[in-house]
Amino acid sequence: xxxxxxxxxxxxxxxxxxxxxxxxxxxxxxxxxxxxxxxxxxxxxxxxxxxxxxxxxxxxxxxxxxxxxxxxxxxxxxxxxxxxxxxxxxxxxxxxxxxxxxxxxxxxxxxxxxxxxxxxxxxxxxxxxxxxxxxxxxxxxxxxxxxxxxxxxxxxxxxxxxxxxxxxxxxxxxxxxxxxxxxxxxxxxxxxxxxxxxxxxxxxxxxxxxxxxxxxxxxxxxxxxxxxxxxxxxxxxxxxxxxxxxxxxxxxxxxxxxxxxxxxxxxxxxxxxxxxxxxxxxxxxxxxxxxxxxx
Numbered sequence: 001x002x003x004x005x006x007x008x009x010x011x012x013x014x015x016x017x018x019x020x021x022x023x024x025x026x027x028x029x030x031x032x033x034x035x036x037x038x039x040x041x042x043x044x045x046x047x048x049x050x051x052x053x054x055x056x057x058x059x060x061x062x063x064x065x066x067x068x069x070x071x072x073x074x075x076x077x078x079x080x081x082x083x084x085x086x087x088x089x090x091x092x093x094x095x096x097x098x099x100x101x102x103x104x105x106x107x108x109x110x111x112x113x114x115x116x117x118x119x120x121x122x123x124x125x126x127x128x129x130x131x132x133x134x135x136x137x138x139x140x141x142x143x144x145x146x147x148x149x150x151x152x153x154x155x156x157x158x159x160x161x162x163x164x165x166x167x168x169x170x171x172x173x174x175x176x177x178x179x180x181x182x183x184x185x186x187x188x189x190x191x192x193x194x195x196x197x198x199x200x201x202x203x204x205x206x207x208x209x210x211x212x213x214x215x216x217x218x219x220x221x222x223x224x225x226x227x228x229x230x231x232x233x234x235x236x237x238x239x240x241x242x243x244x245x246x247x248x249x250x251x252x253x254x255x256x257x258x259x260x261x262x263x264x265x266x267x268x269x270x271x272x273x274x275x276x277x278x279x280x281x282x283x284x285x286x287x288x289x290x291x292x293x294x295x
């Protein structure tokens with residue numbers, strides 16, 4: 001039996017705020033550089049707000065696109081650069097009828113089964129501190145796992161992952177790889193790295209180890225409006241350790257393999273997900289009871 005393995009390229013790119021065409025051209029250049037260096041990942045993963053920047057406020061209305069528009073842009077770019085099927089995970093601001101969403105798309109570019117595989121709309125919209133999302137965007141409605149060429153996958157966006165019930169749902173629905181596009185402002189820049197880098201990496205390590213899944217954190221770097229964005233993208237193994245990580249604040253490209261066959265032994269050694277499945281009926285009763293307190 002052939003091993004189930006694929007190569008992921010985490011593109012920690014720094015967008016020019018509000019300049020979609022320029023950012024698409026930058027993405028094209030990075031893809032060309034990958035090919036010139038002999039690198040040809042199967043899946044490219046970009047952060048939240050990858051083609052526009054994150055702190056847009058009312059600018060979301062001008063910069064949001066439909067999912068079909070984004071797919072066409074990516075497919076046009078792919079045709080110019082790549083010569084084989086390519087999967088892409090990317091955070092973007094989505095326009096749908098009269099609503100706007102902070103969304104993440106998984107798409108296959110090229111090949112017999114090319115098309116949009118899934119679009120996740122961010123559920124938890126931070127509207128506190130430096131964040132103002134719910135003033136300008138609508139909430140998504142849930143969390144799904146979906147089929148890809150490279151295993152069953154799921155997308156959660158930034159604060160979605162802080163509520164770990166979200167990734168629990170994804171794992172229960174069969175996700176083997178969870179992608180987290182993120183844009184996290186630097187906090188407490190003292191010492192070697194910001195405190196939220198440590199928080200994020202501890203959080204995602206726990207998600208990976210608890211559920212026995214690979215987790216790809218793709219985090220926006222750079223500065224927007226005087227706010228630093230942490231970067232520090234990373235790939236996490238189902239046992240919880242970091243396979244590869246990027247530097248803070250700066251652009252980076254991480255190339256690493258994901259060996260899906262390593263999920264089963266990790267879950268055998270730490271069978272928390274199977275224990276959760278066994279206890280789920282009682283947990284559902286408890287959740288239904290908890291709902292009474294929020295109605």
